[in-house]
Amino acid sequence: MSVPAIAVHRVPRHPNAWWVVLLLAHWLVAWLWWSYGWQVALPLLAVTHLAMVWGTLRPDSRLFGPALTRVATDQRVLWLTIDDGPSDETPAVLDLLDAHGAKATFFLVGERARRYPEHVREILRRGHGIGNHSDSHFTRRFWALGPRTMRDEIEHAQATLTEIAGIRPVWFRAVVGMANPFVAAPLQRLGLARVAWTARGFDGAVSDPRRVLRRVERQLAPGVIVLAHEGARHGRNLETLTLLLQRFDELGYRCVVPVPQMAGGPDIAPVETRLAD
Incomplete structure (x- = not known):
């Protein structure tokens, strides 16, 4: 079975560019402070630091590098992603x-x-990605x-x-x-592209499966990336995933593993294509 969804694989190209921008911003702040006083310079300093915080804490922020939030398709397909395994529930x-x-x-x-x-190995054997x-999941x-x-x-992971x-x-x-400025450099070295999400129900923390389902369903559209979890402490991830899959079926959505493709280039991961067949 061919996969109708393309996930554009963008590795960070300039992982240290943020240093240059930050230094220039602080130079500008210093010049404004010297020339016009703190009343003018301080707001710019605050904006600079707030931007750094926003870029780190917002999952779909592209301030420090590319972040994929959906796949290219007009068909009713979803990219279901399951975090935090493997576990006893796998x-x-x-x-x-x-x-x-x-x-x-x-x-x-x-x-x-x-x-x-x-x-x-069983995940791969059954055709998943x-x-x-x-490596340690420092939550x-x-x-x-x-x-x-x-x-x-x-690198260790x-x-x-x-x-x-x-x-x-x-x-x-x-x-x-949450990806801080130091994520981009190892991603570039390893050829990794960062994946965020489009739809999530906070099932890693919320123990009510129907509450999770309502949140996810409101965000569904062709090509969205759905975030789910396994092995959460509340122990209800399987119930939640059951409801999600049932609802996806009812709405006519299929969950697929997309083909990763370099921006403007050919497919880069034949093994992923094979696993999706």
Whole structure:
């Protein structure tokens, strides 16, 4: 079966450009302060720092590099992405997807993949995709990691997943979607493109499946990227995913693994194409 959706794969091209912009902005602030006083310069300084915060905390921000939020299609297809695995729930999630004829991309955590290597291989065997979701999943402070720790988090997860799966992931998702300025450089080195989302119901924290469903359904449209989770502490991710898949079927949406394609270029990941067949 061919895949009708194209996901444009954009690796950061200038991962350190933000340094130049920030230095120029601070030079301008200093000049304004010297020339016109703090009343003029201080608002610009505040705007500069607020922009940095916004660019880090907003999941679909492109301030520090590209972020994919939907796939190119006018057909009723979705890109279902499942974060935070592998976990004890992974086999049940795979059975549920099979029951609905749905395909998904699993954004996997390196240390959890080392704990459940057989689940990683089973994800691929059943025709799904995998992506890099950091090595340790620092939920509360991923956004604040420095350049060395951020590099290690992304590179170690990439090495783990490549070794276990036998393929090199081409997608990356930041933990909680928050990508600070130090994410872009390792993504460029590893050829990874960052994936955000279009529709989410906060199922990693919200334990009411119907509440999650209502939120996701309001955001559905052809080509949206749906964010889901497995293994949350509340233990109701499977119930939630069941409702979501049932509703997708009722609305005529199919969940597919899109073909990754370089902007303006050919397909770059034959293995992803094979997995989607």
